[in-house]
Amino acid sequence: MLSKKTKYAFHALTYLGKNKDQGAILIQEISEFHNISHKFLENILLELKKAGFLGSKKGKGGGYYLIKEPKEIPLSRIIRLLDGPIALLPCVSLNYYEPCEECENQEQCGLNKVMIEVRDETLKILEMKTLQDILSNE
Amino acid sequence: MLSKKTKYAFHALTYLGKNKDQGAILIQEISEFHNISHKFLENILLELKKAGFLGSKKGKGGGYYLIKEPKEIPLSRIIRLLDGPIALLPCVSLNYYEPCEECENQEQCGLNKVMIEVRDETLKILEMKTLQDILSNE
DNA sequence: CATTTACTCTATATAATTTGTAGGTTTTAT
DNA sequence: ATAAAACCTACAAATTATATAGAGTAAATG
Numbered sequence: 001m002l003s004k005k006t007k008y009a010f011h012a013l014t015y016l017g018k019n020k021d022q023g024a025i026l027i028q029e030i031s032e033f034h035n036i037s038h039k040f041l042e043n044i045l046l047e048l049k050k051a052g053f054l055g056s057k058k059g060k061g062g063g064y065y066l067i068k069e070p071k072e073i074p075l076s077r078i079i080r081l082l083d084g085p086i087a088l089l090p091c092v093s094l095n096y097y098e099p100c101e102e103c104e105n106q107e108q109c110g111l112n113k114v115m116i117e118v119r120d121e122t123l124k125i126l127e128m129k130t131l132q133d134i135l136s137n138e
Numbered sequence: 139m140l141s142k143k144t145k146y147a148f149h150a151l152t153y154l155g156k157n158k159d160q161g162a163i164l165i166q167e168i169s170e171f172h173n174i175s176h177k178f179l180e181n182i183l184l185e186l187k188k189a190g191f192l193g194s195k196k197g198k199g200g201g202y203y204l205i206k207e208p209k210e211i212p213l214s215r216i217i218r219l220l221d222g223p224i225a226l227l228p229c230v231s232l233n234y235y236e237p238c239e240e241c242e243n244q245e246q247c248g249l250n251k252v253m254i255e256v257r258d259e260t261l262k263i264l265e266m267k268t269l270q271d272i273l274s275n276e
Numbered sequence: 277c278a279t280t281t282a283c284t285c286t287a288t289a290t291a292a293t294t295t296g297t298a299g300g301t302t303t304t305a306t
Numbered sequence: 307a308t309a310a311a312a313c314c315t316a317c318a319a320a321t322t323a324t325a326t327a328g329a330g331t332a333a334a335t336g
Contacts, residue, residue, distance in 0.1 A: 002226045003323065010249050011240070026282075035240040040325055046284070059333030060281045075256070088140045102149070102173040110275035111148050114267055118213070121263045125256055137248035141294065164311075178296055184313070197304025198310045 006082040008036050009044050010134065013053070013073065016066045017135050024056070024063030044082070051081050070135055076126035086126060087119040094119070144220040146174050147182050148272065151191070151211065154204045155273050162194070162201030182220070189219050208273055214264035224264060225257040232257075 002010075011034045019025055027045060031038045045064050048054045055067040079086060080095055090098035091106055092115045099106060106112050140148075149172045157163055165183060169176045183202050186192045193205040217224060218233055228236040229244055230253045237244060244250050 001223055001228070005323080007227065007238070007249075008240075014248060024282095028282090037325060039327080042283080043285095043325095049283095056283060057333080058281085058283045058331075059335095061334065062282050062332090064283085075252070085139055089145065090139070100145070102146075108276065110152060110272040111145075113275035114213075114271050118263055118267060122260060125259045129252055129256060133252050134248040137251035138246065143294080162311095166311090175296060177298080180312080181296095181314095187312095194312060195304080196302070196310090196312045199305060200303085200311050202312085 002079065003083050005040075005044055006079055008034070008041060009048060009078055009082050010075075010131075011036070012041065012045060012064075013048070013066070013070075013078070013131055014134050014138065016054070016064060017070045017131055018138065020066055024061065024065050026063045029063075047081065048078075051077075053078075070131035073131040074127045075129045075131075076123060079126065086122060087115065089115045092116045092119050140217065141221050143178075143182055144217055146172070146179060147186060147216055147220050148213075148269075149174070150179065150183060150202075151186070151204070151208075151216070151269050152272050152276065154192070154202060155208045155269055156276065158204055162199065162203050164201045167201075185219065186216075189215075191216075208269035211269040212265045213267045213269075214261060217264065224260060225253065227253045230254045230257050 012030050015030050015033060016025060027042055028038060030036070030045075031041045045054060045056075049056055049064070053066070053068055053073060054064050056062065056064050076086060085093040085096040087093040087096075089100065089112070090096065091100045091103065091109075091112055100109075100112075103109050103112070150168050153168050153171060154163060165180055166176060168174070168183075169179045183192060183194075187194055187202070191204070191206055191211060192202050194200065194202045214224060223231040223234040225231040225234075227238065227250070228234065229238045229241065229247075229250055238247075238250075241247050241250070
């Protein structure tokens with residue numbers, strides 16, 4: 001399951017995508033619309049900004065706005081940013097690789113091999129689906 | 139990512155699958171082979187037994203053994219049993235459905251719709267891959 | 277240029293979940 | 307009878323997720 005953080009990130013991105021023409025949008029507007037704690041959302045939006053998805057403006061009339069095309073934002077990137085690995089095991093993660101402590105020889109591990117296949121199939125979906133797909137369904 | 143519980147379950151099932159002919163196998167044998175805490179593994183094997191994957195024998199000469207064909211044990215069933223939902227959101231889970239608190243109208247939620255597609259694609263893989271696939275790779 | 281507004285940053289508190297442990301009970305073989 | 311090994315319940319420890327606090331910085335505006 002996605003963490004709330006990631007789920008909220010998707011809600012916020014969707015909101016910003018729907019209101020693209022309206023310039024900077026307040027954290028508060030999003031947090032009220034989706035019943036999300038203001039401060040919690042603040043942290044999330046900041047991460048999304050640092051990762052290059054959002055821009056922001058400080059001060060009066062400030063807020064956040066999308067700086068990428070929705071179709072250029074695959075689900076996989078958001079999930080990795082906020083939730084970490086997409087792979088089901090650390091030993092098959094492309095971006096967060098770690099060997100399994102209990103395994104002496106990953107080369108001979110059948111679980112490892114199968115999970116590589118699962119990862120690749122999962123990635124196909126999560127890289128293909130983008131914010132645009134979410135927007136198209138609203 | 140899978141919890142350790144689920145990962146250990148796969149290791150144990152694989153071990154039992156590889157040693158199918160040898161009758162009942164001790165928890166201790168598996169826990170030592172895979173460096174898993176004996177007591178923790180005990181709980182896991184018990185769950186697998188209650189769910190109908192394993193049989194057991196008490197007392198001297200006792201232990202656990204597979205009672206299903208490896209090809210009849212899809213990854214999805216083990217993951218669901220020990221980790222819960224496969225879906226990325228509660229509102230699209232087939233086995234553990236819950237509405238999202240922050241959503242007033244799930245019918246109009248684009249995230250919901252996209253995550254249903256992701257779930258269906260993910261399930262295709264996890265239902266197709268079985269313990270047999272893990273065994274074949276060792 | 278003072279004031280208000282709203283994002284930025286870091287640290288911390290709280291809650292929930294996962295992981296692991298303890299200790300006794302029941303069953304079985306010898 | 308005794309020892310071996312699964313069964314069961316409850317709890318403890320560790321980790322992670324969620325949420326909050328409060329001071330800092332930048333921008334707009336009158």
